[in-house]
Amino acid sequence: MKDIQPLESWSVVKNGGPIAIAGPCSAESEEQLMETCRQITEEIDITMLRAGIWKPRTRPGSFEGIGEEGLKWFANVKKELNMPITTEVANAQHVELALKYGVDVLWIGARSTVNPFTIQEIADALKGVDVPVMIKNPINPDLALWKGAIERIYGAGIRQIAGIHRGFSSFEKTQYRNIPMWKLAIALKTELPNLPLICDPSHIGGTRDLIYPVSQKAIDLDFDGLMIETHRDPDNAWSDASQQVTPKRLAEILNEVKIRKSTTDAEEVNNKLDDLRSKIDRLDNELLEVLSQRMNVVNEIGDYKRENNLTVFQAGRWIDIFQNRPEQAEKLGIGKSFMEQLFKLIHDESIRVQTKVVNTEKA
Incomplete structure (x- = not known):
């Protein structure tokens, strides 16, 4: 998928740098949609306007979208404000209707990405169509599902594709509505380095006060843009009220986010970075x-346990390591949580190696 097109080549993207997509979670009325979008464009320069026309809800009884009538309203917004528009599609009929009313960019939601049958239906509807498609990560943290959805849309002939990172559902309660799991988004970018990646801080945060820090984190990780839910009267929004911001607050957030360069042409800066990275390379080798030396000792311990008929796992020893090493690390300025995770991995590998040793007959 090396020919996926960069954002700057999309016809809807006029400026360089991270893009900004904003608009209400849902189109509620023609007046609400127009006024919200108008206020956004008056407050700040953004790339495109978003609005939910069909709303797949977790439980029945919630507002599930206006439907086709909302597309008529959105088409009027596009015409009057001279702005590109984007909305979510969840089946072939949605694709057909969105294109009929001139939607410039489609996005596929998390509840659709999780289902390969749904993605294939959408992909089939897109064959022969030249329209950008943004694909949100699946609800559950499954990189293969996310990548598979991208591959299916790519297989339909679409080359203007972007991923949207909106976080993942978790039984564990955290400060986030959907835990970011940044490492999974980074893994996608590693496997598909030319795929534009946009962050949806509204769905990750779930509350207004988290929109800015999540946005800054995404930009610091070199994401290509942000999609932020924005409403003229968030407290009275028909859906996702707690995570929507006013157009004024949107402008404040986008102005507060510090944009950093991923590369530089300054020779002095690059030389210094090269020196520091060489140090990292040497330390990594050490x-x-x-x-390697530690694992050699682990092998020796495995031999000794086999000869003396001892169990591989010994709880007392593990508890001592798990308590002692992170405390030592903390004194050296290394994060305790990081060290706990690291030693769990090392211990798991040690258990694997010793299990293999004790169950192998000595030559």
């Missing part, structure tokens, strides 16, 4: 050598 770390690998030390880990």
Whole structure:
């Protein structure tokens, strides 16, 4: 998928740098949609306007969208404000209607991405159509599902594709509505380096006060843009009221976010970075050598346990390591949580190696 097109080549993208997509979670009325979008464009320069026309809800009884009538309203917004528009599609009929009313960019939601049958239906409807498509991550943290959805849309002939990171559902309660799991988004970018990646801080945060810090984090991780739910009267929105911001607050957030360059042409800066990265490379090699030496000792311990009929896992020893090493690390300025995770991985590998040793007959 090396020919996926960069955002700057999309016809709807007029400026360089991270893009900004904003608009209400849902189109509620013609007047609400027009006034919200008008206020947004008066407050700040953005790339395109968004609005939910069909709203797949977790439970029945919630507002599930205006439907086709909302597309008529959105088409009027596009014409009057001279702005590109984007909305979510969840089946072939949605695709057909969205294109009929001149929607410039389509996006596929998390509840659709999780279902390959749904994605294939949408992909089939897109064959022969030249329209950008943004694909949100699935609700559950499954990189293969996300990548598979992108591959299906790519297989339909679409080359203007972007991913949208909106976080993942979790049984565990955290400060986020959907936990970010940034490492999974980074993994997608690693596998598909030319895929534009946009962050949806509204769905990650779930509350207005988290929109800015999540946005800044995304930009610091070199995301290509932000999609922020914006409403003229968020407290009285028909859906996702707690995570929508006013157009005025949207402008404040986008102005507060600090944009950093991913590269520079300054020779002095690049030379300094090269020197520092060389140090990292040397230290990494030393770390690998030390880990190799440690695993050699693990093998010896496995031999000794086999000869003396001892269990591989010994709880007392593990508890001592798990308590002692992170405390030592903390004194050295290394994060305790990071060290706990690291030693769990090392211990798991040690268990694997020793299990193999004790169950192998000595030559």
